[in-house]
Amino acid sequence: MNKLFQVLLWPALAVLGAFSFAAIALNRGESVSAAWLVTAALCVFFIAYRFYSKFIAERVLKLDDSRMTPAVTHQDGVDYVPTNKYVLYGHHFAAIAGAGPLVGPVLAAQWGYLPGTIWLLVGVVVAGAVQDFVVLFCSMRRDGRSLGEMVKMEMGPVAGTIALIGALAIMIIILAALGLIVVKALGESPWGTFTVAVTIPLAMVMGIYMRFIRPGKIMEASAFGVIVLLFTIWYGQYVSHSPTLGPLFTYSAPQLAWAVIVYGAIASMLPVWLLLAPRDYLSTFLKIGVVAALAIGIYIVMPDLQMQAVTRFADGTGPVVAGTLFPFLFITIACGAVSGFHALISSGTTPKMIEREGHARFIGYGGMLTESFVAIMALVAAATLDPGIYFAMNAPAAVTGPTAETAAKVISEWGWVITPELITQTAKDVGEHTILHRAGGAPTLAVGIAQIMAQVFGGKEMEALWYHFAILFEALFILTAVDAGTRAGRFMIQDLLGHVYEPLGRIESIPANVIATFLCVGGWGYFVYQGTIDPLGGVNTIWPLFGIGNQMLAGIALLLATTVLIKMKREKYTWVTLVPTAWLLVCTLSAAWEKIASTNPKIGFFALANKYSEAAAAGTVIAPAKTIADMQRVAFNNYLCGSITIMFAALVIAMAFFTVKFSLQALRNPKPTAVETPYKEAPLGESYATAH
Amino acid sequence: MPQLTSWLTGDDKLAAELGGSPDRLQAIANKVVQLRRALKQVIGVPDYEVYLARHKVIHPDVPPMGEAEFFRFAIDRRYGKPGIRCC
Numbered sequence: 112m113n114k115l116f117q118v119l120l121w122p123a124l125a126v127l128g129a130f131s132f133a134a135i136a137l138n139r140g141e142s143v144s145a146a147w148l149v150t151a152a153l154c155v156f157f158i159a160y161r162f163y164s165k166f167i168a169e170r171v172l173k174l175d176d177s178r179m180t181p182a183v184t185h186q187d188g189v190d191y192v193p194t195n196k197y198v199l200y201g202h203h204f205a206a207i208a209g210a211g212p213l214v215g216p217v218l219a220a221q222w223g224y225l226p227g228t229i230w231l232l233v234g235v236v237v238a239g240a241v242q243d244f245v246v247l248f249c250s251m252r253r254d255g256r257s258l259g260e261m262v263k264m265e266m267g268p269v270a271g272t273i274a275l276i277g278a279l280a281i282m283i284i285i286l287a288a289l290g291l292i293v294v295k296a297l298g299e300s301p302w303g304t305f306t307v308a309v310t311i312p313l314a315m316v317m318g319i320y321m322r323f324i325r326p327g328k329i330m331e332a333s334a335f336g337v338i339v340l341l342f343t344i345w346y347g348q349y350v351s352h353s354p355t356l357g358p359l360f361t362y363s364a365p366q367l368a369w370a371v372i373v374y375g376a377i378a379s380m381l382p383v384w385l386l387l388a389p390r391d392y393l394s395t396f397l398k399i400g401v402v403a404a405l406a407i408g409i410y411i412v413m414p415d416l417q418m419q420a421v422t423r424f425a426d427g428t429g430p431v432v433a434g435t436l437f438p439f440l441f442i443t444i445a446c447g448a449v450s451g452f453h454a455l456i457s458s459g460t461t462p463k464m465i466e467r468e469g470h471a472r473f474i475g476y477g478g479m480l481t482e483s484f485v486a487i488m489a490l491v492a493a494a495t496l497d498p499g500i501y502f503a504m505n506a507p508a509a510v511t512g513p514t515a516e517t518a519a520k521v522i523s524e525w526g527w528v529i530t531p532e533l534i535t536q537t538a539k540d541v542g543e544h545t546i547l548h549r550a551g552g553a554p555t556l557a558v559g560i561a562q563i564m565a566q567v568f569g570g571k572e573m574e575a576l577w578y579h580f581a582i583l584f585e586a587l588f589i590l591t592a593v594d595a596g597t598r599a600g601r602f603m604i605q606d607l608l609g610h611v612y613e614p615l616g617r618i619e620s621i622p623a624n625v626i627a628t629f630l631c632v633g634g635w636g637y638f639v640y641q642g643t644i645d646p647l648g649g650v651n652t653i654w655p656l657f658g659i660g661n662q663m664l665a666g667i668a669l670l671l672a673t674t675v676l677i678k679m680k681r682e683k684y685t686w687v688t689l690v691p692t693a694w695l696l697v698c699t700l701s702a703a704w705e706k707i708a709s710t711n712p713k714i715g716f717f718a719l720a721n722k723y724s725e726a727a728a729a730g731t732v733i734a735p736a737k738t739i740a741d742m743q744r745v746a747f748n749n750y751l752c753g754s755i756t757i758m759f760a761a762l763v764i765a766m767a768f769f770t771v772k773f774s775l776q777a778l779r780n781p782k783p784t785a786v787e788t789p790y791k792e793a794p795l796g797e798s799y800a801t802a803h
Numbered sequence: 804m805p806q807l808t809s810w811l812t813g814d815d816k817l818a819a820e821l822g823g824s825p826d827r828l829q830a831i832a833n834k835v836v837q838l839r840r841a842l843k844q845v846i847g848v849p850d851y852e853v854y855l856a857r858h859k860v861i862h863p864d865v866p867p868m869g870e871a872e873f874f875r876f877a878i879d880r881r882y883g884k885p886g887i888r889c890c
Contacts, residue, residue, distance in 0.1 A: 188857030189849055189877060201845035326871030327851070329843055383882035384875070391882075395846045460847075460881075595882070 121161060128154025135225075135420075142415035145491045148224070149409055152232060152487045156480045159236040164476040167241065171676070171684040172248050174468040179791040181254045182464050183799050191255070193466035193799035196473060203461045203478045205395045207243070207453050208402075210289055210589050211446025211661075212482050214552030216490035218654060219443045220501060221431040223421040224494040226440050228487065234441075234448025235483035238691030242665055243453045244475035245672040245688060250458035251465055252787045258458045262671050264786050265678065270769040274667055277762045278455065279603040280755065281660040283631065285452070286596045287638030288657045289589045290375070291650055292551040294367045294643060296586065301360040302351040302542050302579055304367070307586045308360065309343045310390060311374075317389035329392055336393045344579050348542060364643035371593065372636035378590075379597035379628055387594050394588040401584050405488050405560060412566045418494040418501065423526065430506035431550065432651060433713045434705065441698040442658030447486025449695065451664025453479065466800045467793070489552075492559030499529025500537050500546070504555050507651060508548045509735040518547055542575030551650040553589075557581035600631035646735040647719070647745050655706065656752055659699050663763040666695045670770040678777040678785035696763065703760040707753055716753030720746045849877045 131151035135143050168174045185191040194202070219227040250256055253264065259278065263271030297304045317332040325331060350356045362370065378386055427435035432443050446452070457475060465471055493501060502525070503511065503518045511518040515531035522529050538546040541561055546554065561577035569576065602618070604627040609616015615623045642648045669692040676685050709715030712722045724746035726733050736742045777784050793799075840850055851870050858867040868876060 186857055187861065188854035189880060192849060192853060192857075194844060195841065198841045198844045201841075202847060205845060205847075322875065327848075327874035329846070329848055330839060382879075384878050387882050388878050392846050399845075598882075 121158065124154050124157055128158065142417070144413045145409055145416050145495055146413045148228060148416065148491055149406070149487060152228070152484065155232045155236065156484065159240070160477055160480060163236060164240070164244065164472050167244060167476070167687060168469070168472040171681060171687050172245065172471075174248070174471060176467045176469045177792055177795055178468055179793040180251055180465045180468060181462065181788070182466060183793060184788075184791060185254065185463075186799070190460075191463045194464040195800045196466065196470045198800075199461065199464050199466075199470070200474045200478055201399075202464070203456070203474050204481050205398065206456050206459075206461070207450075207478060208398060208482045208485055209446070209592055210292065210553070210585060211285075211450060211452070212486035213489045213556055213585065214288075214292060214654070215444040215446055215658070216486045217493040217552035217555050218431050218505070218550075218650075219440055220418055220490060220493040221422065221424050221429045221505065222436055222440055223419050223425070224416055224490060225420040226425070226436055227444055227490050230440055230444055231448050231483055231486050231490070234444070235479060238665070238669075238695065239447075239449035239453070239483065240476045240479035241687060241691060242449060242451075242669050242672065243457050243479040244471065245675075246454045246668050247457040247462055247465075247471050247475035248468075249672065249675050250462035251468065251471060252785075254788050255463035256458065258454050258668060258671070261458065261675075262667070265671065265674055266769045266773050270766060273762055273765050273769075275603065275607065277660075277664060277667060277759070277766075279600060279607070280758065280762075281451065281657070281664050282596055282600050282603065283634040284638070284653065284657045284660050284755070286375075286593055286600070286635035287642070288650065288653045289592055289596075290368070290371045290635060290639040291642040291653060292553050293586050293589050293593075294364050294371055294639060295549055295551040295650060296553040296557075296582055297362070297367055298364040298549075298643075299361060299545070300351075300543055300582075301357045302347040302575075303582045303586070304360040304362060305350045305356075306340070306343045306347045306579060306583045307590070310340070310393070310583070310587060310590070311386070313339055313343075314386050314390035314393065317393070318385040321389060322384050332389065333392050333396055336389070337396065340393070340397075340583065341580075344576060344583060347579055348575065351542065365640065368636075368640045368643045371639060372632060374590070375593050375597050375636065376628060376632045378594040379601065379632070380624070387591065387598075390587065391591050391595075394584075394591050397584045398588060401560075401581070402485055402488070404564065405492070406484075408560075408563045408567045409488065409491060412563050414491075414495040414563055414566075416491070416494045417496060418498050422498075427714070430502065430510045432655065434655075434702075438698040438702040438705070439655065442655055442662055442702045444486070445658045445661040445665075447483050447489075449662065449665045449691065450482075451661045451666070451668055454664065454668035466798070489556055492556050492563065495563065496555065496559050497529065497533070497537075498527040499523070500534065500558065501555060502527065503529070503534050504546050504548070504558070505550045506548070507550060507647075507649060509647060511547070513547075515545075515547065540571065540574045541578035543578075553582060553585045557585070597628065597631050597635075600634075601627040604630050641744070641748050645744055645748050646737070646741055648748055652748075652752060655702070656755060659703050659706070659756060660759050662695050662699045663759050666692060666699060666763050667766045669695065670766050674770050674773050674777070675785050677774045678783060680783045682778065696767065699763065700760060703756050706756045707760075716749045716756065720749035720753065723749070847881055848874075849881075 128151055131147045131154065134147040135151065182191050182193040186193060216227050246258065249261055253261055259271055259275045262274040297307060313336055317336050321327065321329060321332045350360060425436045432439055461474060465474065499522050502522045511521045515534040519529050519531040519534060534546065538544065541558055557578050560581040561574045564577045565571060565574040601624065605616050605618060605623060608627065614620060615626065617623050638653055642653060669688050672688040673685055673692060676688060705714055706716050710718050712719040723733065723742045727739050727742035727746060732739065732742060736745060844850060851873050854873055855867055
């Protein structure tokens with residue numbers, strides 16, 4: 112029976128997957144249930160895991176269960192701990208899944224649901240999961256070293272410094288994008304602002320409780336935290352209607368930008384146990400809970416996909432992200448398909464906790480497949496919305512005008528008929544004054560989640576509660592990321608500054624700390640603030656920059672992986688990492704090229720900058736700018752973004768050069784030259800992960 | 804009920820006082836304790852008992868940290884170094 116099951120399982124999954132794709136493909140023009148999309152994705156994930164990741168594990172990397180992992184050789188019970196495979200998978204997933212897989216697919220829904228789905232599925236199987244898996248493997252064979260250290264070891268100190276600068280630049284851009292998403296979601300929203308504000312004192316109470324009152328009782332504190340959060344979400348509706356409390360929590364986007372900046376600077380200097388750790392626990396529990404609930408919700412409600420498979424915006428005139436499908440889809444959806452950031456996580460804590468080499472397949476490859484599944488669900492949530500609502504929320508004010516009437520008119524002209532009443536009613540249903548121009552993914556996703564979950568539980572009256580729950584859930588881990596990211600950025604800046612002037616590199620020095628924190632916060636804070644006052648700025652500007660940076664980091668990680676494979680004398684299999692590397696380089700370099708060189712001011716940073724600076728010099732004001740100062744601001748910001756794009760392109764080209772150099776060296780050498788920790792035998796059959 | 808209390812409160816002694824635990828439910832109780840420990844590790848909190856066991860092997864002559872002290876140490880260590888969070 113068991114044998115029969117095994118023989119039939121994979122063909123059955125293949126047939127189910129093919130059937131699901133057929134249901135999507137053949138129903139063009141009619142509505143398709145989102146459940147088919149999710150089913151098709153799940154079949155692809157299972158089959159890819161079973162066959163492709165097995166091939167990589169056994170033939171390409173030759174994982175060896177008899178070889179001791181760093182978790183065993185350096186076992187200390189704190190950093191290096193052999194951990195149960197499933198527990199570590201959960202931990203790894205919680206560390207890699209953030210706002211990225213939720214935001215990118217929502218923005219990419221402007222091209223229709225099909226291009227995004229195909230890129231998510233093909234991208235994760237061939238590129239993203241491979242990157243996570245191979246980098247995890249490399250780090251595991253090198254005592255859990257970080258990406259930067261491994262690049263230094265295998266490709267020399269210059270390449271190592273380049274990787275470090277690249278990682279720092281991307282960190283600052285991602286923090287800016289995340290900060291801006293929170294600001295856009297909470298602008299003029301007293302309900303949302305109130306619930307998010309409450310999480311700060313709440314986390315502090317939890318932190319003090321876990322530190323002094325009942326040390327280590329995380330479950331107690333987290334349960335208390337979740338209950339207070341739910342109460343806060345419910346109470347928020349009274350705050351938003353209250354004539355005294357309401358105005359206290361109603362802020363414009365620029366005011367909130369300052370709030371996030373000040374928050375980031377203070378939070379990253381507080382002791383970790385007070386705010387960062389407790390909120391991290393809360394957000395992890397919420398993250399896992401929401402992902403599971405949404406998956407179940409989609410199967411219960413089986414909502415229809417309302418967005419077209421491919422929209423007219425494939426031609427590059429899209430209001431959400433400017434540019435044609437190629438290359439811009441491939442940088443808009445980064446996390447979920449392939450994310451360079453994961454290379455930093457896969458070479459962080461996870462490799463220090465793997466019990467057996469063989470587990471790396473499930474944790475590295477399987478963990479990334481799970482994140483891709485989250486991205487698919489985000490895409491589904493956006494595509495099940497009325498497209499009119501989707502565009503009303505995501506198109507900038509410069510395109511759809513200031514009111515529900517103007518937006519309805521413009522969007523109806525695009526071919527998605529919508530009334531201003533529906534736009535205002537949707538805002539009312541979710542308890543907001545307006546849903547217009549809330550680009551950034553979080554609010555769109557929250558409306559999608561609210562509409563699906565309200566059908567499962569609570570009905571129409573509960574929609575506003577579900578919406579604010581979803582906003583809170585996203586804001587919670589974005590603020591955690593801002594806090595943790597600012598700390599990480601500070602360390603990186605101190606590391607770099609230490610080379611210039613030694614005392615600035617001292618981690619325990621408070622003045623050095625403050626200087627590095629201000630540099631880091633100033634870096635991302637500038638973009639957040641400009642995103643709220645620059646009439647053409649915002650998530651639409653910063654997200655492509657983030658996408659290019661993130662995919663370039665993935666390119667760097669995959670270039671390292673390729674070098675390592677060649678140095679291990681596995682030349683035969685270099686296509687496993689070389690194919691995704693080549694695709695990423697083609698996508699990011701052509702996207703970067705268009706952003707730098709395009710003469711269309713909607714796409715090219717410099718074209719837009721030139722247009723505005725020339726007009727400003729001539730004394731003319733181009734709408735939506737209102738003053739000459741606005742015009743100069745647009746020009747300056749676009750020159751800046753263009754320069755950063757050039758820097759990213761230069762970094763990745765330099766890395767490609769080092770890869771070729773070291774690969775040729777290794778090819779000429781008849782012996783393997785990869786710098787691995789020497790082999791130590793780990794008796795098979797023994798479990799090192801105690802306590803489970 | 805004691806199992807539930809124990810899981811929710813994280814305090815085995817308190818749970819025992821509240822209800823006492825019948826033998827046949829002991830197995831379930833153990834599972835629940837395991838689940839709780841697994842959940843803690845998922846959110847990134849190292850397990851105290853694993854540390855104790857390890858400490859006995861590496862430094863048999865040094866007294867180990869108490870549970871509260873270990874927890875403080877572990878949290879500062881995990882978040883005190885360049886902790887990179889994903890997008």
